[in-house]
Each structure stands twice: as structure tokens, then as C-alpha cells.
Amino acid sequence: MDQERSPLHYVQIDEKRCIGCVLCMKACPSKAIRVRDLKVAEIVGTCIDCGECIRVCPRGAVKAITTGSDPSTLSRYTIISASPVLYAQFGEEVMPNEVLLALRRSFKYVYDQAHIHELYNVAVGLQIKENRGKEGVVRPLISPVCPVVNRLIGYRFPSLLKNIIPIVTPREIAARELKRRLYCDKVFDTSEFGVYHITPCSAKMVSIKDPMFLKSSYLDGALGINEVYELIKKNLRDLEEDMMLHRSSGVGIGWGVSGGEIAGIEEGNYLAVSGLEETIRYLEKIEMGLFNNIEYFEFRACLEGCIGGPLTVADRYEAKRTVAKFVRMFGQEKRLKYAQAQKAYQEGWFHSEIKITPADAKNRLPLSEAIERQERIEEVFRMLPGKECGLCGSPDCRSFAEDVADAMVSLDHCVLLNLKNRGEGKREGRRNS
Amino acid sequence: MAQLTKNYPIKARDYLRAGEVSMQVQGLLKSIGFTQELIRRVSICAYEAEMNVVMHGGDGQMTVAINTDGIILNVKDSGPGIEDVSLALQEGYSTASDEAREMGFGAGMGLPNIQKNSDSLGILSEKGKGTEVKIGFKA
Numbered sequence: 001m002d003q004e005r006s007p008l009h010y011v012q013i014d015e016k017r018c019i020g021c022v023l024c025m026k027a028c029p030s031k032a033i034r035v036r037d038l039k040v041a042e043i044v045g046t047c048i049d050c051g052e053c054i055r056v057c058p059r060g061a062v063k064a065i066t067t068g069s070d071p072s073t074l075s076r077y078t079i080i081s082a083s084p085v086l087y088a089q090f091g092e093e094v095m096p097n098e099v100l101l102a103l104r105r106s107f108k109y110v111y112d113q114a115h116i117h118e119l120y121n122v123a124v125g126l127q128i129k130e131n132r133g134k135e136g137v138v139r140p141l142i143s144p145v146c147p148v149v150n151r152l153i154g155y156r157f158p159s160l161l162k163n164i165i166p167i168v169t170p171r172e173i174a175a176r177e178l179k180r181r182l183y184c185d186k187v188f189d190t191s192e193f194g195v196y197h198i199t200p201c202s203a204k205m206v207s208i209k210d211p212m213f214l215k216s217s218y219l220d221g222a223l224g225i226n227e228v229y230e231l232i233k234k235n236l237r238d239l240e241e242d243m244m245l246h247r248s249s250g251v252g253i254g255w256g257v258s259g260g261e262i263a264g265i266e267e268g269n270y271l272a273v274s275g276l277e278e279t280i281r282y283l284e285k286i287e288m289g290l291f292n293n294i295e296y297f298e299f300r301a302c303l304e305g306c307i308g309g310p311l312t313v314a315d316r317y318e319a320k321r322t323v324a325k326f327v328r329m330f331g332q333e334k335r336l337k338y339a340q341a342q343k344a345y346q347e348g349w350f351h352s353e354i355k356i357t358p359a360d361a362k363n364r365l366p367l368s369e370a371i372e373r374q375e376r377i378e379e380v381f382r383m384l385p386g387k388e389c390g391l392c393g394s395p396d397c398r399s400f401a402e403d404v405a406d407a408m409v410s411l412d413h414c415v416l417l418n419l420k421n422r423g424e425g426k427r428e429g430r431r432n433s
Numbered sequence: 434m435a436q437l438t439k440n441y442p443i444k445a446r447d448y449l450r451a452g453e454v455s456m457q458v459q460g461l462l463k464s465i466g467f468t469q470e471l472i473r474r475v476s477i478c479a480y481e482a483e484m485n486v487v488m489h490g491g492d493g494q495m496t497v498a499i500n501t502d503g504i505i506l507n508v509k510d511s512g513p514g515i516e517d518v519s520l521a522l523q524e525g526y527s528t529a530s531d532e533a534r535e536m537g538f539g540a541g542m543g544l545p546n547i548q549k550n551s552d553s554l555g556i557l558s559e560k561g562k563g564t565e566v567k568i569g570f571k572a
Contacts, residue, residue, distance in 0.1 A: 159469035
């Protein structure tokens, strides 16, 4: 672990609720969790804020920190930009516009972010077109939308950082433009109130505090869908105000489900992959040079896409059905002027400012020491029973071997090895007597 | 000098588990902390060599030898051997079975791809007995 700059993370384990079972440790894709003395789970490694641990914890001991504040305490002038996943949380009968109107009863400025998705699709389409048929360009390009995938690539597949398309995500474009517009209109000083993003995602907070492809985020905070759900439910009762806040077509709304992003890009050779396990499999293969016939990958860490996010309320498959209904209802035609979007693209409106490579959490050892360390790992690993039980407090035998090699724990933490040794001791004892 | 050697068995015609060995090799190199670029090159070669054994070879094995000078992949199989090595090194030349082609393999890019991504390549093959491919990378 890097001692100087321990990475920011917004997933936390409540020590009082944790009983020290192995579920979160087993679920963690970056093997960042250890269970100390079978009593309490701790995040010790690089957390990518995917929220898998939140999902599996039966005791509700793992939480994602969003703004940490109750939405009712936020100023009425807070600008709200909602992920379209929110629209799919209230069943098929509640229309996106009603959800936005319900929000507007509590907040003065509410924005339909899905509209920006359609603009973003044009930009990605243009970037892909620029690469088409060219030799020596980076291929496949990877969507920058999922912050968990970005961090996964940053820490586990850094050679693929260059494949992430240098285009600002819709949530950031939306926030940037809202601020710019409201500032121009001199409605108020945005620094005082800020733009909040309503999200299904446990990693949005970290992408706001420590963005990878921007100097700083245009967003000021994130609210989990679970945090605003009750408020919207309440506000939906006797909605009276009638105005059109919803601007997007089915293309922008469809983004909530895996495959929705690529569905909005002009024809091409694209793939959508969802779920962390699958995403990791595909990234491994891309790193091996496979899939360079694919132009663009839409990866989503959550199964079925953002509707499967850890901070959602509705069942992911019901939400998927609701999204499908809205897509049919609002149509596959984009509601924007293509030429305008194209001009904005050429002017650099969509392009990200800088690229930050996340610091590798592992301290780089000199090669000879690294090889020696690996030898120690292999030596320990050969002794282990390979049952992957996790009772030692490490997620699997290989991680335990690494922990032993790094002198973080001693070999006698392996319960099965101890049992085996004791058994052999007994047998030998009997033979001797 | 620090030196590490690991063996991985490869099963012929096992398309379900094909690629597994190269992924393990990739994991090993990442764990040691080689540069991304080197890992990428070794992974590509390991994958191509593994697929060659799966497609053509009898059962075989991949041995990874690592020291501070670099990495050597030694891939041995007991398959039919390569009739004409210089032909096999040409892009697009392939003797893969229909079964392999149906699964998207056998485009005749295996050995050429290995040659392109490695620092040294030695092929020892005897018809009817098998093939040994030695692929070297400088650290």
C-alpha cells in the first residue's frame, strides 16, 4: 500500500454491524478486503468503489458515502441533474416528466440529463469515424462512462487507459453547461449552491472528488437514488404543475440498460458488456490483443447496466422492462440538431481536458526483489490446501500466499493447514507410542 | 540471480478452457510488476502459442522462466509437428481444422504475431513428434 497517498474511497464498513463473515471479502473484485481475526472486515487495498460488497452484505454493514446529507437539508436552489435510471424506479405508469416535476417541488432547477446522452452519442460516433480504416490507431476504444470501469482499468489494466475515449461523460457535460448557462443568466452564483447528480452508482462520489479525465468535476455532489426515493414518492402525490422538463427521446433514456449507450451511436462494430466479472474477463482479453476488430466497448460494472446499480430501489429486471417501455414510447429518433452537435464536436466541446493516470497502489519493487517475492509467494502457495475457504482472513489462497510473503500475516492463519499438521502429528504420535 | 520457473499444462482440443494458461501467465507477470508494454507483448505471444497447442498439438505445456534479464516462454507439445516452418511464419498461412475455424481461430496469424511481439523466437519441430517454441523477451 502507498503510505503517502492512500486512495480515496467512498465505501465504508461499519465495524459495529460487521460480524466478520467472508462474503464481502469474497465478492471484492480488487481483493481489497481482509477479515481481521474473523471478527471484522477492513478495506486494506485499492477500492474501486464498485459496491459489490454493499450488495452481498446480509447485515447492511457496508455503505456508500454519497453527499452524506439528507436531501431535505439541501438548498431549494440546488441544481439537480438526474440519471435516467431514476425514471425507471417508479413503475411503468409514472412518466419521466412526472418524476422531474416531483423533484421540482423540492428543487427549483431540475434537468433531464438524458438529453445530453444523445449529444454524447454523436460525439462518440464522430470520434470512431475518425479512426475507421486507419492503421496504428488505438483499438478498441472504451467508453469512459462507468467510473468503476475507469478505476478498474486504472489500477488493474493500466495499459488500456489510452483506449478510454477522450470525451467528457454526459453527467459532467450536463453539470458544466448548467453552470455556464445559469451563470450567464446571472440567476445566481453557482458556487453557492452547486449541481447535484442523482445516481444509482456507489462510485460517483469518488469520480466527483477525484475525476480521472478532468482537472476537477463540474458536479458538486451526488445523491443516491435510494436517498431521494421517498421524497419523490411523496412529491408524486397530487402533482399539479404542468410543464415539460423531459426533453430526451428513447435514445437517451435507454442508456440505463446495458447496450443503451451503443444503441445511440451510428452504425458500427460495437459491443456492450455488463457485470464486473465479465468486464474483467473482456479487459484481460483486450489486453492480450483480442477484439481489435471491435471499434467501441460499452462496459458497465453493474449487471444489466446502471439500472443494476447498488443505490437503486426498483428491481433491476423490472426497471429494465420500464426502460424498454419508455424507449418504445419516446422513440429511437434523437431530439437534437445533428449539425449543431457536429460543430460542437469540432470545436472541442466534448473533449476531456487532461488524462490522469491513477497512482499504482503497489510500491514498485526492483525487479530482482519482485522476482524473489514471487518465489516466496509460489512457495507458500504450494503448501496451501487450495480450498479457497477464506477462513484465514484473505479472499483466496493466492492472496493469502501474497499476504504471508509480504509478512502481513503468518502461515498459521491457515486453518486447514493447521488441522492437517495436527492430524499428521497425532498419527505420528500414535506410531511412536 | 533471482530466478522463477513455472509450468502450466495445456490440453489439446479443449476449446472451453483455451486461453486460461495465458491469463495465468499474464497474472503472474502483473504480480511481479513488469511494465505494461512488456506484459502486453508476452500475453499476446502466450495466447497465440497456447492456441497453437490447443488447435494443432497433442497435449503440451508452457514453461515460464523469469529472471532479471527477461522472460522466456517455452511451449512444447507432442502434436504432428510443423512441416514447413518458414511457411508457418507467413501471415495467413494456416492448417487449422474446420472445427477451429468455426470458432474463429486459425487465421494464420499465430506465429507471425509471436514473431512481431517477441525479441527472439526459436522453433524446433519434427514431423510426427511435436514442436517446441521458445519465445524470448528482454526485461
